[in-house]
Amino acid sequence: MKGAKPPRVAFVNLGCAKNMVDSEVMMARLAGRGVVLTDSFPVDAVVVNTCGFIQEAKEESLEEIFRVVRLKEEGLVGKVLVGGCLSQRYMEELRREIPEVDRFFGLAEISSIDSLLVEVLGDEGKGLSDPCGDLELLYQERASLVSSPWTYLKITEGCSNRCTYCTIPLIRGDVKSRLPESVEREFDRLVSRGVREVNIVGQDITVYGRDLSPPLSLPELLWRLSRRAPDDLWIRLLYLHPRRVTDELVAAMREVPQVVPYADIPIQHASDRVLERMGRGYTKDDLRELVSMVRREIPGVVLRTTVLLGFPGEEERDVEELLEFIREVRFDRLGGFVYSREEGTAAFEMEGQVPREAARERLEEVMTLQAEISLEKNREFLGRIVDVLVEEGNSEGGVGRFSGQAPEVDGVVRVNSRRPLGEGEVVAVRVTGFDHYDLEGELFEERKRD
Numbered sequence: 544m545k546g547a548k549p550p551r552v553a554f555v556n557l558g559c560a561k562n563m564v565d566s567e568v569m570m571a572r573l574a575g576r577g578v579v580l581t582d583s584f585p586v587d588a589v590v591v592n593t594c595g596f597i598q599e600a601k602e603e604s605l606e607e608i609f610r611v612v613r614l615k616e617e618g619l620v621g622k623v624l625v626g627g628c629l630s631q632r633y634m635e636e637l638r639r640e641i642p643e644v645d646r647f648f649g650l651a652e653i654s655s656i657d658s659l660l661v662e663v664l665g666d667e668g669k670g671l672s673d674p675c676g677d678l679e680l681l682y683q684e685r686a687s688l689v690s691s692p693w694t695y696l697k698i699t700e701g702c703s704n705r706c707t708y709c710t711i712p713l714i715r716g717d718v719k720s721r722l723p724e725s726v727e728r729e730f731d732r733l734v735s736r737g738v739r740e741v742n743i744v745g746q747d748i749t750v751y752g753r754d755l756s757p758p759l760s761l762p763e764l765l766w767r768l769s770r771r772a773p774d775d776l777w778i779r780l781l782y783l784h785p786r787r788v789t790d791e792l793v794a795a796m797r798e799v800p801q802v803v804p805y806a807d808i809p810i811q812h813a814s815d816r817v818l819e820r821m822g823r824g825y826t827k828d829d830l831r832e833l834v835s836m837v838r839r840e841i842p843g844v845v846l847r848t849t850v851l852l853g854f855p856g857e858e859e860r861d862v863e864e865l866l867e868f869i870r871e872v873r874f875d876r877l878g879g880f881v882y883s884r885e886e887g888t889a890a891f892e893m894e895g896q897v898p899r900e901a902a903r904e905r906l907e908e909v910m911t912l913q914a915e916i917s918l919e920k921n922r923e924f925l926g927r928i929v930d931v932l933v934e935e936g937n938s939e940g941g942v943g944r945f946s947g948q949a950p951e952v953d954g955v956v957r958v959n960s961r962r963p964l965g966e967g968e969v970v971a972v973r974v975t976g977f978d979h980y981d982l983e984g985e986l987f988e989e990r991k992r993d
Contacts, residue, residue, distance in 0.1 A: 549577040550587040550664060553620075555607050558594025560744045560781070560951070562627060564697040566592045569626075569656040576657050584614065588622040588660060595629035596710060597883035604629045612643045622663045624648065626656075628714045650700075650715060691934055692739040692967035693777075693950050698726050698764070699745030704784065706811075707822045707889035708854065708882060711746050718745075720752050723764055730768055739932055739967050740777040742950065748780060749787035762795035769799045775969065777932065777946060781807045785833055786824045793840045803946035804841050808833070809849035813868035814861035817854055820893070827868060834872050845947035847876035850909060853902020854882045856895035862905050869912055875920055876953055877913040879906050914979045921954075921977035928987050931956045931972045936964035940986070945972075954980035962986070 552573060556566040569590065570580055589611045593604035604627070614620040622645040630637060631649045638647055645663045652659060701715040733741060745751065752759030761780075768778065778801040783792075785808050796802050812818050813827045838844055850865065869877065881902040884891055929945040934955075941964035942955050958964060958972050964986075976983035 549579050550660065551579045551581050551585075552660065553582055553584070553586045553589045554580065555589060555591045555611065557592060557604050557607060558596065558600060558627065560695045560742070561697055561700075561746070562592055562594060564695050564744070565627070565650075565653055566590075569653055572654065572656050573660065578657075578660070584619040586620055587664060588624060589614070589620050590656070591623070591625045591627070593625060593627035593629035595627070595632050595714060597880065597885070599883070601629055608641060608644065612641065615643060622646070624656075624659060624663060626650070626653065628710075632710065632714050691950070692737070692932060693742065693934075694733055694738050694740070695742045695744050696726070696730060696733065697721075697744050698748055698751050702746040703750065704747060705822055705889075707820065707893070708851065708885070710885045710888060713887050715746070718747065718750050718754060720750075720755050720759075722755065723752070723759055723767060726764065727767060727771065731771060734772060734776065737967060739775075739969065740779065740950070742779045742781055744781050746782065747784045747787075748782055749784045749789075749792065760791065762791050765795045765799045765802060769801055772801050774800055776801045778802045779805055779946075779949060781949065783808045785810055785830060788833060788837065790836075793837060796844075797841045804844040805847070805947055805949065806837050806841070806844055807847045807949065808837070811849065811851045812854065812857075812861070812865055814857070814864045817857055817861050820856055820890075821851075821854060822889070827864070830868070831872070845875045847878070847949065847953070848874050850877065850879045851882055852879060852906040852909060853897040853899070855890055855893035855897065857882075857897055857902075857905075862908070866909065866912055869909065869916070873916050873920070874913070875947065876917070876949075877909075878952060879909055879913075881906055918977070918979045921979070921982060924974040924977060924982055926974065928971055928973050929956070929982075929984070930969050931958060931984075933958070933964045933966055933968045933970060936966050936968070938963050940964055941966075943970075945982070954982065956982045956984060958984055958986060960986040 554566055554570055556563055574580055591608055591611055594600040595604065608625055611620060611623050615623055624646045625644050626648045630647045634647050634649065646659055648659055698721050700719045701717050702711045703718045705712065730741065748761055751761040751764060780796065783806060788808060810830050811821060811823060813830060815826050818826065834846065837846065881899065884896065931943040931945050933941045933943040935942045940958040940960035942957055944950065944955055948954055956972060964970065971987035972984035973987045974982050974984045
């Protein structure tokens, strides 16, 4: 590259919603300095934002790094930068094992991605414009990895819980809450950009604001955001720790007009013996009371959870106890994963490690049961009218979600229509069909004309 031509940079994002936000922050930081963001090769550099939460995520991240390194060897990529959780946790090992990567960087360097790029590009990095003056670096602006009417808004970083299986505190440290003014500024930008749904995320958003001075609570933040949001905006809360779903929070979820009736509460298990070994801080009876209270206080709430199978010491009786609890509670949505033995966690040294194949079979049993429940739950929607946020529109209708479906993890609503539907529209749909996870319907305004 010659002269002051701006560098061309591609991004590879892996992992969870929090990682997506980090990638969008880095992309905006680079775009603000004149970098051309592209997915067309050749490029001057590729930034790989990795995940390192469980074994499968680490393997996927390594595969992507090696894929990009091969592109470098083929002359399609100039420099390779690798960040994210895998880089944060295993930086020295990665430097030794993959010397072809030009720069590994940690989570604290996200806001310095432009400086890192200049560092690795050398003379070719001179095409970056000077950084803007005294601006908030992190979250000051975000690009968008996907074209959609929804987005994520991260309000906390890290986690202060000490679940015995989890590496998040090792990778991202104790919980740190964003200042409410910072959250509000980003929220305002998202709304002004035309976003119709804001999904609030963090490893455990129920602790938001407790580390601030003066302290603030998640319900207080929700009311602050509500006062600056249009009435038809959807606000969704993701990742609520069961131990801290308080009466105040449930009341805010019911009363703040933009908050949709959707509660994502990862229980992880329902065997008291396993929950204690996990360090979750609650019992099956606590969960039963919590589910009952949430359903009683939030009319029409859709309840999602996550479970973990194959934790050290888990026996068949524990699995049966979890299955029985799922049959009793009948979650609307349920995701699951197999325990991953991670160095540095308390569970790594525990006796009774469950063979991975046995853990997968247990997870399959749980998901088979949930599929039956989900099918019955979706059958209840037949004939009902739901508001659908259109994500993809075409001349014959489109695909979207109603408020009881979170992006990326839940199902969709396929909409049949005699008029074209546009991305970002919210339309009334009468449900006419269903399967285990998705719904199908027809535009209700057309039925009214008939």
